[in-house]
Amino acid sequence: MRINISQRKIKDPFVAKVQELSGQNLLACYQCGKCSAGCPAVSQMDILPNQIIRYAQLGLKDELLQSKSIWICASCMTCNARCPKGINIAEVIEAIRQILLRKREDYLKIEELSDEEKTKLPPIAMVSSMRKFTS
Amino acid sequence: MKICYYPGCTLKNNAKNFEESALCSLNSIGVEVEELPRWNCCGTVFSLATDDLIHHVAPIRNLIRVKESNTDRVMTLCAMCYNTLKRANERVKADSESLDKINQFMYREEIDYEGDVKILHFLELLRDEIKFENISKKVTKLLKNLKVANYYGCLLVRPKEIGLDDVENPTILENLMTALGADSIDFPYKTECCGAYQTVNNLEIIAERTYHILTSAQSQGAEIVTVSCPLCAFNLDHRQKETVQKYPEFKNIPILYFTQLLAIALGCPEESLRFDLNYIDPKPILKEKGLI
16 A cells, blocks of 8 residues: 655644544654554454554554544544553544544444344343444 | 452353353352442453543443442452452542543542442452451362362452452462362463453464463363453353364363352352353263262
8 A cells, every 4th residue: 555644644633633632642652562463353354453643643644544444443442551652542543533523424323223232232232333423 | 258349241141141040159158249229331441542541431430339239349250350440440540530530421420430449350359358267167078179269350350450360370360279179280381371352353362372271271171160350251261162263172161260169169059059050061071970
């Protein structure tokens, strides 16, 4: 995959928005990769957690907003617990999700679930999924 | 001892086996439980976005209810409620401006919240106040020769400031099971995420996680896996159906709430164990061990 980086992208308001919503300093990351090494979801991810931070530093907005990874993360907080720089990676991923959700771009389509599934799922699953994946 | 209890949504239906076994155990230990009046949703997940105050209203409103019950602490069973209530509480304690805004939003409440409620998990009550050695003395049926792997998942231990035990290697459940006479099995997946709410629209992930978590426990000789979260319970127990479809060599293993084993050890009647809500039937292994 070819990725173009530019001053224009680095200065995109997207970077500041991610920092603001997550409350994290993206530039604190020194790419040790510990977050990705411990992440139980990496097998399903297209951009790994340490790469998400790098992409966010560089303002690679389109790549991040279109990535599968931001929806695969279940906020299990393993990355946060292990980051030697104290960055809350799960919060950064949440911030990227929020940027889409606040434009009403929902990830979960409740109407696509069968009645059988909806009946079977406990409320804790339905409500948490809606909280994370819908606006 | 009397304790205020916050149940949460799932404890009242799919996880009745969690609630009823815990309440029977508390009764056996001599703890009086009073359910929090007019409780509402805990918020389910703690809002991670810095500006998202509206989603802290639900947990904080519950803490107002606790104060209205003339107490300053509340016990949960569900790991998710524990985490969300405790994190929201810590958040407003550290940020008076947010607390003011949330209180203003709830202007029709009779009292303001002041950050002075303590959120306690049932396991903390057992470990720190009742103490495991005193529970041992109340055991009428030792869980002898039962090999139990204890699964913590995420919410009891992370983040570190909220967790009730070591963030990487918690042992509270193992210590409880040992106090009940069971053989506690250690396994490396005990704090690995089960996939949580991905169970709604991404079953592939859940089947993969369930497979890795449970086969890891089985490779260490586990006969039963305990859980403390209704969402973990659903994924590790009910989703074994999908796990077998994806991994035909997978062998089913019963998943029990730790309170179900506690209730057995304390001599609670079988009706309070509500095995009808467990997907993989635990009765054969429990009968084999002479426990039911």
